[in-house]
Amino acid sequence: LLAAYVGYVGLGAAVLQALERPAEVQAAQHLLQEHWELLANHTCLQGPALQRLIEGIIQAYKSGITLQGNTTSLGRWDYSGSFFFSISAITTIGYGNLSPSTAAGRIFCIVFGLFGIPLNLILLNEIGQLMLLGVQRCACRLEEVFHWQNKASFLMKTCALVTGLLLFLLLPPLLFSEKEGWSYEEGFYYSFITLSTIGFGDYVIGMNADRTYPSWYKNVISLWILFGMAWLALVIKFCINLLE
């Protein structure tokens, strides 16, 4: 098993390297070009000053402030943003676009996670069991009505799988592309990365300062995350059972 594990990670590394390296080189060259052009065109601008500005921008970006347009986008730690952050912490998604920078905030985050993560596991377990119960009840009813035997259970399971797939992975990206302006593929990527709790944070909903979101948006997304995670956990469990 260890060999398979290490081999699998190595395989992924090789493929990703091959896929991502060219784009990165291109971006770096583009950046350098812009840098030199800027310095060349505006001779009043000094090299070190520009360097300092760049470093300042990076620091600010790391702590969550973006510098688009004429103002800075603040207000990320308002209640709604903090609520979303708490969810991302206890579900272990952990986007990271927003993370505590004060020592007190970090200590609180650790303690919060220590109790929040088991709580989250319990909740997901409950939701998963409810879902499974529902599926089995439907299967029983199908058996009564159509007098199939074992096939009903299998049919119900595939049906549940397909509905879950539609509801949690295939339809939400449509919503995201409409609200966030992402492509469908980016929305799908975001959905999967979120529901599997990997949560890179390169795409996060509701972070674009130029767009207005309806008030129900974040709450609906939170519900979707919860149920989607429970469903995906069930699917992964079945996969593990198959693996073993």
Next chain:
Amino acid sequence: QVLMEAWEKGVNPEGNSTNPTNWDFSNSFFFAGTVVTTIGYGNLSPSTVAGQIFCVFYALFGVPLNLAFLNQLGKGLNAHLLTLERWVQKPGRAQVQLAIFLTTGTLLFLVFPPLVFSYVEGWSYGEGFYFTFITLSTIGFGDYVVGTNPNKHYIPVYRSLTAIWIVFGLAWLALVFNVGADLMERYLQLKWHKSDLSLAEGATTKLEDEPEQPRIHIPS
């Protein structure tokens, strides 16, 4: 604008020339590891469409593989504990076993590594501890990541050692969380007096259904 695009692709704009790439094999290996363990720092993430699609399917098979692997590891750790206890020759009490397990694990995975990190990375102990916890719980914010400071020189095995530590620490912390969730569940059930009917129903569904992460029960 260009700065942010470059940053998102993982290029560090602070240098004067194109820095050593972020997607060499060692870094990609580390990245693949963060995907499979669902830590997902995000300081590095695929920006090409092909990379993103590959990432999705890669995780689809990698995450169960990782869980199965951690499960095996957890069982192995558990077995180790049992042999250790027999060695001490105390009549097996679950509490004592649990206490030993918790303290050794805490020392080995939570207290000691931050010292190493603060020395190598130049973080304070508090920052090292914060990074340790956020990583082992797989939250993985990505505000702190080992081995990413371009100004520092790391010994080649540093990343591999960190990876090994992460894997074992994950197995241990997963055990801790499962035990914690178990205790919380029992506590909540006592409080809410679940009826016998739902318990019976739960018993029949438990054959097919297991908790989200494989639960490894410490035998009492």
